[in-house]
Structures are given as structure tokens and as C-alpha cells.
Amino acid sequence: MTAIATQQINYLNVKKGIWSWIFTLDHKRIGLLYLYSISTFFFVGVILGVLMRLELFNPGRDIMEAKTYNQVFTLHGVIMIFLFIIPSIPASFGNFFLPIMLGTDDVSLPRLNLLSWWLYVIGALFALSTLVFGGGPADTGWTFYAPYSVKTGTNVSMSVMAAFVLGFSSILTGLNFIVTIHRLRTPGMTFNKMPLFAWALYATSWIQVLATPIIGITLLMIVVERVFGIGLFDPSMGGDPILYQHLFWIYSHPAVYIMALPAMGVVSEIIPTFSQRTIFGYKPIAYSSMAIAFVGYFVWGHHMFTSGMSGSAAIIFSILTFLVAIPTAIKVFNWLATLYKGSIDIKVPLLFALAFIFNFLIGGLTGLVVGALAVDVHVHDTYFVVGHFHYVMFGGTGFAFFGALHYWFPKIWGKMYNMTRAYVAFGLLFIGFNILYFPMLILGVMGMPRRYYDYLPQFHTLNQISTIGSWILVVGLLLMIYNLIEGYRKGPKAAGNPWHGITLEWQTDSPPPLHNFDKMPELPEGGPYNYPNAKSE
Amino acid sequence: MNHHFTLPNSGHNYDAKASKMGMWLFLYTELILFGGLFLVYMVYRSLNQDAFLLASFNLNVWMGTANTIVLLTSSMTVAMAISALQKGDSKKSIFLLWMTILAALFFLVVKYFEWSAKFEHGLFPGMDHFNQLPNGEKLYFNLYFFMTGLHGLHVIVGGIFIVIVVFKIKSGKVNKDRYQLLENSGLYWHLVDLIWIYLFPLFYLIH
Numbered sequence: 001m002t003a004i005a006t007q008q009i010n011y012l013n014v015k016k017g018i019w020s021w022i023f024t025l026d027h028k029r030i031g032l033l034y035l036y037s038i039s040t041f042f043f044v045g046v047i048l049g050v051l052m053r054l055e056l057f058n059p060g061r062d063i064m065e066a067k068t069y070n071q072v073f074t075l076h077g078v079i080m081i082f083l084f085i086i087p088s089i090p091a092s093f094g095n096f097f098l099p100i101m102l103g104t105d106d107v108s109l110p111r112l113n114l115l116s117w118w119l120y121v122i123g124a125l126f127a128l129s130t131l132v133f134g135g136g137p138a139d140t141g142w143t144f145y146a147p148y149s150v151k152t153g154t155n156v157s158m159s160v161m162a163a164f165v166l167g168f169s170s171i172l173t174g175l176n177f178i179v180t181i182h183r184l185r186t187p188g189m190t191f192n193k194m195p196l197f198a199w200a201l202y203a204t205s206w207i208q209v210l211a212t213p214i215i216g217i218t219l220l221m222i223v224v225e226r227v228f229g230i231g232l233f234d235p236s237m238g239g240d241p242i243l244y245q246h247l248f249w250i251y252s253h254p255a256v257y258i259m260a261l262p263a264m265g266v267v268s269e270i271i272p273t274f275s276q277r278t279i280f281g282y283k284p285i286a287y288s289s290m291a292i293a294f295v296g297y298f299v300w301g302h303h304m305f306t307s308g309m310s311g312s313a314a315i316i317f318s319i320l321t322f323l324v325a326i327p328t329a330i331k332v333f334n335w336l337a338t339l340y341k342g343s344i345d346i347k348v349p350l351l352f353a354l355a356f357i358f359n360f361l362i363g364g365l366t367g368l369v370v371g372a373l374a375v376d377v378h379v380h381d382t383y384f385v386v387g388h389f390h391y392v393m394f395g396g397t398g399f400a401f402f403g404a405l406h407y408w409f410p411k412i413w414g415k416m417y418n419m420t421r422a423y424v425a426f427g428l429l430f431i432g433f434n435i436l437y438f439p440m441l442i443l444g445v446m447g448m449p450r451r452y453y454d455y456l457p458q459f460h461t462l463n464q465i466s467t468i469g470s471w472i473l474v475v476g477l478l479l480m481i482y483n484l485i486e487g488y489r490k491g492p493k494a495a496g497n498p499w500h501g502i503t504l505e506w507q508t509d510s511p512p513p514l515h516n517f518d519k520m521p522e523l524p525e526g527g528p529y530n531y532p533n534a535k536s537e
Numbered sequence: 538m539n540h541h542f543t544l545p546n547s548g549h550n551y552d553a554k555a556s557k558m559g560m561w562l563f564l565y566t567e568l569i570l571f572g573g574l575f576l577v578y579m580v581y582r583s584l585n586q587d588a589f590l591l592a593s594f595n596l597n598v599w600m601g602t603a604n605t606i607v608l609l610t611s612s613m614t615v616a617m618a619i620s621a622l623q624k625g626d627s628k629k630s631i632f633l634l635w636m637t638i639l640a641a642l643f644f645l646v647v648k649y650f651e652w653s654a655k656f657e658h659g660l661f662p663g664m665d666h667f668n669q670l671p672n673g674e675k676l677y678f679n680l681y682f683f684m685t686g687l688h689g690l691h692v693i694v695g696g697i698f699i700v701i702v703v704f705k706i707k708s709g710k711v712n713k714d715r716y717q718l719l720e721n722s723g724l725y726w727h728l729v730d731l732i733w734i735y736l737f738p739l740f741y742l743i744h
Contacts, residue, residue, distance in 0.1 A: 025549070108555040175562045183555045213566040217573035221683075230662040230679040231672075232577065238672025243580055247573060 010414070010511045025110040028512065031096030032412070033117050038092055039481075041083040041124065046477065048076040053436075053470040056463050059455050069453035070139035071154065075127075077142030078159055082166045083124055085397055086255060089262035090208075091120070091173050093404045094201045096412060098177060100505045100512060101195045103186030103521035108179040112172050119169035126162035130155040141451060143252070146233035146244040150225045157226050160219045167212045167219075170258075174208025177201050188523050195503055195528045196285050200265025203289035207254045207261075207296065215251035218244065245307055249300035257296040259393060260360075261289055263400030264331055267353045270407050271335050273501045274350035275342025278529040281334035288327035295323050302371050306380045314373055321371035328364060332357060347499065348422040352403025355430050359395025363388060366441060381451075384444020390437045402429070402480065409484065410494030414511040417487025425483055428476030435469030497534035507531055553717040560721040564728050567691075571732050574684050578739060581676045588673025593740060595660065596681075597651060601741040604647050605733065611640030612730040615699070615723045625713045627706050634703050637726065641696040648689055652682075681740055688732055695729045698722040 011028045021029055052072055055062045064072065095113065099106050107113050130137040134155030140148055144163075149156050181202050185194065194202075221232050221244075231237020233244040272279045279285065301309060301317030309317075335357065344350070366388040370376050379385065410416050439462040444450075448459045455463065497506040508517050524530040582589050618633035659666030660678055667678060702719050705711040711718050 106549060108552065109559055110549060112559070171563075171566055175559055175566075178562060179555050179559045182558060183552060209562055209566055210569070213569035214573050217570045220687075221573075221577070224683055228662050228682075230683070231675060232679060232683075238581070238585070238676050240580065240584075243577065247576070 027106045035092035045079040053467040057467045066453045071137045075137045085259045104184040105515040109176050116169045116172035123162045123166035130158045146241045164219045167216045171212045174205035177205040196268035197265040199286040200261045203293040204261045211251045211254040218247040249303045253300040254296045259397050263397040266400045266404045270349050270353040272529045274345045277342045280337040288330045291327040305376045349403050349407035355399045363391030382444035383440040383448045386450050387437050387440030410498045411510050415491035416494045421483040425480035432472030439466040500533035502531050556717045585673030589677045592674040592677035605737050607640045608730050611637045615726045691729045695726045
């Protein structure tokens with residue numbers, strides 16, 4: 001690199017100071033603001049999770065009272081769901097890479113983008129304020145089931161308001177992405193020439209816009225019910241708690257796909273790069289995202305098989321639930337077909353993508369178990385469910401998030417991390433994760449109920465194994481974050497295209513210039529996965 | 538910054554179509570927001586038909602009708618204000634927008650008198666008379682205050698937006714060629730109107 005090139009203006013060095021960050025309109029900086037805040041809350045959530053595992057190391061009281069335990073798992077859920085996993089990939093990597101992948105220089109509505117981050121911050125402050133004010137954090141579980149949520153003395157109102165504000169933030173991000181994809185694709189880029197990550201974000205954004213208002217109004221009903229003493233869901237005043245569950249899951253099931261679809265988008269980007277070939281089955285992967293988003297609306301009842309529902313409704317919800325497996329499997333088979341006879345380069349991002357497939361497979365198949373009526377009655381509200389959704393959410397989306405972090409790290413910061421340390425961290429994460437959550441599946445089948453700080457003696461060994469897994473996982477996390485921060489501070493400079501990527505974002509400099517491209521992006525003949533891979537340079 | 542090329546689609550450029558599309562998506566989320574309440578209304582009405590009917594006799598149909606007429610008219614004036622600005626007549630546009638705001642104030646004043654009457658009769662949740670009502674009638678009043686209250690909040694927000702637009706027209710920031718902010722405020726106002734058109738029969742008229 002010449003001296004002139006090193007002085008080049010990019011989005012990181014163009015302005016300095018905190019104000020140039022927290023009031024920026026640049027989608028790349030907003031993406032990083034999200035990334036830093038989301039990661040911070042992820043670690044808060046991890047600490048709460050580790051405390052729960054410590055409490056469960058032995059039966060009976062270890063380090064906290066039953067009520068504290070209830071508050072800890074509620075706060076863990078609220079933080080991990082609303083502050084980490086829903087915004088995780090779309091708000092950070094989506095904000096950063098969507099405009100670059102579309103060949104443009106920002107999202108369509110930059111001021112709205114900044115507003116959505118500020119709403120995120122306000123929502124986060126609301127959630128944290130329950131630690132200090134009112135009756136302490138809610139102890140209802142993140143689902144806020146009525147009527148307990150309208151009667152408990154803990155500060156449910158503030159927790160619920162936090163979720164309401166965060167939902168608003170999520171809506172604005174989704175709305176912005178839809179408009180951006182419709183308005184700002186570079187000339188010549190039709191919908192079928194968009195990168196698959198953009199397709200995944202498109203499907204996700206529609207769910208965010210279509211489903212989130214329902215949770216908004218439902219949570220508002222809880223607040224109104226608590227503040228004004230009205231009885232919408234309180235049976236003693238004529239209300240119906242089952243109605244609350246319906247309203248809650250009408251949003252919260254599609255929200256599962258808000259969490260999963262962007263992760264699938266990340267995997268669809270990583271696999272072609274490290275197979276050095278174009279994606280296999282572009283259209284099936286793109287459209288299956290839309291299919292998952294669509295079918296995902298009609299399956300919420302499977303959370304309520306044991307709450308009281310007519311037999312025919314339960315059967316219909318169960319069949320529809322099984323349907324989700326089809327588009328999901330279409331994706332997995334196409335990823336595998338992309339790897340087949342590819343020139344596979346096993347780097348850390350690819351390992352995370354493969355770990356996603358492995359963990360998501362277990363999460364998905366156990367999902368079919370809980371989606372089947374006869375079995376669900378037995379495993380409902382047991383640790384089987386806890387294991388299932390952690391395999392999908394953490395093993396799936398969480399690992400894809402780490403994969404995205406390792407994959408796009410050189411593009412975002414223009415530096416490279418230590419590869420050996422990254423392999424070790426990945427190994428610890430993968431092993432720790434499986435030791436932590438696989439025993440939960442067995443415990444659930446044995447009948448251990450979820451959401452208790454205590455358990456019967458026969459569950460002791462498996463709980464201890466699970467807790468030990470959580471320690472391995474934490475060591476892996478710490479090593480990973482140390483390695484990335486070290487790479488950011490002292491790592492060698494990364495080239496524009498260090499992975500020999502074949503997609504548009506690798507065609508510009510690392511880090512990208514202020515307006516993303518120094519020359520007009522040109523589209524290759526064979527679709528979005530056929531850019532030159534910079535190997536000849 | 539020295540570009541030697543221009544990206545055709547800069548997000549920082551004025552893009553009226555993008556702004557309009559964003560607004561329509563936002564209006565959709567508002568409809569779903571109220572949709573949740575309409576759903577709850579539907580369920581409880583079907584479970585407590587007689588109680589809902591009995592409770593609805595406490596509302597003043599004439600006040601509701603007056604508000605409906607006023608709100609419909611205000612939707613017309615805001616639409617006319619958009620046409621006026623598109624034709625370059627900003628004075629007329631501003632006049633029509635003030636008429637819209639006047640209608641909004643009228644609506645809120647009537648609402649104030651309606652709610653006050655309910656308070657006097659002790660029909661607000663927690664008051665003596667309310668507490669003696671059967672569950673079905675309690676639900677009716679819960680939903681009445683919640684839904685008309687949330688709608689009233691939207692009237693206030695919509696009114697504030699229109700006031701902002703008036704000042705932007707005066708300063709020339711919103712004008713003949715750049716009127717998307719006005720059109721979006723108008724769209725929002727139509728939504729406020731539309732929701733009332735459903736609230737009015739559901740609470741006042743159904744027998």
C-alpha cells in the first residue's frame with residue numbers, strides 16, 4: 001500500500017469524537033453503535049445465565065432465593081430476546097452491509113435509522129431501571145403471562161414498557177430496510193440479483209412490520225391493566241388469560257423467525273465464499289425465506305397445546321408447524337449442495353456456519369418433537385423446551401452472529417484477528433455449548449420442569465454436567481472477544497478481499513470509504529455470487 | 538469530499554416516494570396496533586352481548602355523531618390543503634390546515650365533555666359505581682376508555698404534526714415541489730379518521 005492509500009478517508013476516520021458517533025446518520029456507524037450495544041447486553045445476559053446455572057449446580061438453594069431466581073431468568077429472557085437476539089444480526093450487520101450489498105451509499109431513511117437506535121437505548125434503560133426502581137425486575141418469565149403479570153408486586157410495568165419501546169425500534173429498522181430494498185438497489189440489480197443476505201433481511205423486515213404492533217398493543221394492555229386496575233385478562237373481572245396467550249404468541253412466534261432468518265442469510269453468504277463457487281439454488285433459498293416468514297404467522301398455537309384449545313385447532317396448528325420444516329430443509333440442502341465439490345477453505349467463519357447447521361438441525365428436529373401433539377403434552381414446560389430453543393436461538397442464531405463477526409471483521413475494521421486463537425475459541429464455544437444444552441434435552445424427557453430453582457435428586461448429575469458446559473462456553477466467549485479486540489487494536493491490516501469473496505461487499509476497500517464505493521459498482525453476468533475473487537492480484 | 542462519480546440513489550437525497558412508502562408501512566403498523574384492540578373487543582362482545590348492549594346506552598349518540606361529522610370534514614380539509622399546495626396556493630393550504638386543527642380541537646373538547654360525564658357517573662375503572670357493575674359492563678367501559686383514549690392520543694399527535702407542517706409551509710421548507718411531509722401528515726390524519734369510523738358504530742350504534 002502506498003502512503004496516499006493509507007491516508008484514505010474511510011467511515012471510521014472521517015470524524016472523531018463521541019458526538020460524531022451517537023448522532024451519526026451513516027448506516028455503517030449506526031450498525032456499529034448497534035453492534036457495541038447489542039454485544040454489551042449479550043454479556044449481561046450471559047452473566048445472568050451463568051448465575052442460573054450456578055444455582056442449579058446442586059438441588060436446593062445454592063446462591064439465590066427462589067424469587068431472585070425467578071427475576072434472574074426473567075431478566076435473562078428479556079435481555080436476550082429483546083436486547084440481543086431480535087436486533088442482533090439485522091440491526092448491526094444488516095445496517096452495515098445492506099446498503100453496501102445493494103450497491104448504494106446508505107439506507108433510504110437515515111434519520112429514522114438513527115431514531116431506531118436511540119429508541120433501542122431508551123428501551124434498554126427502561127429494562128435496566130427495573131433493577132433499581134419499583135419492586136425489582138419482573139419475576140413472570142419473559143412471556144409476561146396474565147393474570148400473574150398483572151398481580152405480582154415486581155416492576156412488570158417498566159419491563160413491559162421496555163419491550164414496547166424496543167418493539168417500536170425494531171419496527172422502524174424493518175420499515176427502513178423494506179423501503180431501502182425497494183428504492184435503492186443499484187441500477188440493474190433486480191430482486192433476483194440481490195445477495196441472499198438482503199433477501200433474508202427483506203423477509204425479516206416484513207415480519208417485523210407485520211407482527212410487532214400486536215405485541216406492542218398487548219403489552220400496553222398489561223400496563224393499562226396494572227396502572228388503572230382494569231381487567232382485560234384478569235378472570236376475576238371477566239377477562240380471559242388464554243386470550244393474552246394468543247395475542248402474545250401471534251407476535252412472539254413470528255419473532256422466532258425474526259431471529260432465525262437473518263442468521264440463515266449470513267450462512268448463505270459465508271458458504272459460497274469459503275466454497276469458492278456460486279451459491280447452489282439461489283431462488284429456492286431466496287423464496288424459502290419468504291415462505292418461512294409467511295407460514296410462520298399461522299403456527300402460534302403450538303405454544304398453547306396444553307393451555308386449552310379445541311382438538312381440531314390443535315391438529316391444524318400442529319400440521320402447519322410441520323410445514324415450516326420444508327423451506328428450512330430446502331435451505332440446508334442447498335447449502336450442502338453448494339459445499340459439494342466446492343474448493344472448501346476451512347476458515348473460522350465457515351466453521352461457525354457449519355456449527356449453525358449442526359446446532360440448528362438439533363434445534364429444528366427437537367422442534368418437530370414439541371410440535372407433535374402427543375409428545376408435546378409430556379415435554380411441555382420441561383427442560384426439553386429450554387434445550388430446544390437454546391439450540392435454535394443460541395446454537396443457531398448466536399453462532400451465526402459470531403460467524404458474521406468473524407467473516408465481516410476485516411471488512412468492517414480493515415484489520416485481521418489471530419486465526420489460531422479464533423480456532424481455539426470456536427472449539428471451546430462449540431463443545432461448551434453442546435455440553436451445556438444437550439443434557440437439558442435429556443433432563444426434559446426425564447421430566448424436569450423448567451423455571452424452578454430447585455430439582456429432584458435424580459436430575460443432579462446432568463445438571464452438573466450442564467453447568468460445567470456453561471463454564472467452558474464462557475471461557476470460549478472470553479477468548480473470542482479478547483482475540484477480536486486484540487485484532488482490532490494490533491492486528492495486521494486486512495486487504496479489500498482477504499477471503500477471496502465473490503460478493504459485492506468484498507469489491508470495495510476495507511474499511512469501506514465514507515460513501516461505500518469509490519467507483520460505480522458493476523454487476524457481474526452470472527448473478528450476485530460471481531464477482532472476481534481477487535486471487536490473481 | 539471529492540467524488541468523481543455520484544451514486545444515483547443516495548439515501549440522503551430527497552426521495553418523496555421512499556418517504557411515502559415508509560409512511561404507508563407505518564400506517565399499516567398502526568392498523569395492526571388498533572387491530573389487537575378490535576380483536577379483544579370482538580371476543581368480549583361475543584361473550585357478553587347483553588352486558589355490552591346495556592352499557593352502550595350510557596354513551597351519548599349525539600355527541601358521537603357530531604364528532605364523526607367533524608372528523609370526516611377535517612379529513613376533507615386536509616386533503617384539500619394538499620391539493621392547494623400542489624397547485625402552489627400555500628395561503629389557501631395553510632388556511633385549510635388551520636381548519637383541520639380547529640376540527641381536531643372541537644373533537645377533543647367534545648371528548649372531554651363525554652369523559653367528564655362518565656367520571657361524574659362514577660363509570661371510570663376503580664370508581665364506586667363502576668365497581669358494582671357486572672363483569673361484562675366493566676369490560677365494555679375498560680375497552681371504551683382504552684380505545685377512545687388511544688385514539689384521542691392519535692388525534693393529538695396528528696394535530697401536532699399538522700401544526701409543524703403549517704410552520705414549515707410558512708418558512709417555505711414544505712412547498713409546491715416538496716410536499717411529502719404534508720402528504721404524510723394528511724395520510725396520518727386520514728388514519729385517525731378511519732379508526733374513529735370503526736370506533737363510533739362499535740361503541741355507540743350497535744344494538
